[in-house]
Amino acid sequence: MSVVAAVTRKILGTGRRGRLGMSLHAGDTDPGRDSAVGQLSAEVESLRVEVSGLRREMDEAQNRLDFTERLLAQARERGLLNAPKER
Secondary structure (H helix, E strand, O other): HHHHHHHHHOOOHOOOOHHHHHHEEOOOOOHHHHHHHHHHHHHHHHHHHHHHHHHHHHHHHHHHHHHHHHHHHHHHHHHOOOOOOOO
């Protein structure tokens, strides 16, 4: 989230910061600002959920890879794997 806030701050320029780095100016009465902040918050939450799912998938794939490597190492130690044939 800090990366998103930093990028948002950079885009919006300097000034007092509100939620998600949105610039707040005295007398700011833009009714669309709260809507935009809500949309950005929803998008950030959606991205968090997606990243969490990707991390779970990556962990599962890594566990499968580790398991496969252990099986291959055991088979090699027992002499169950044939040596590559030379051409």
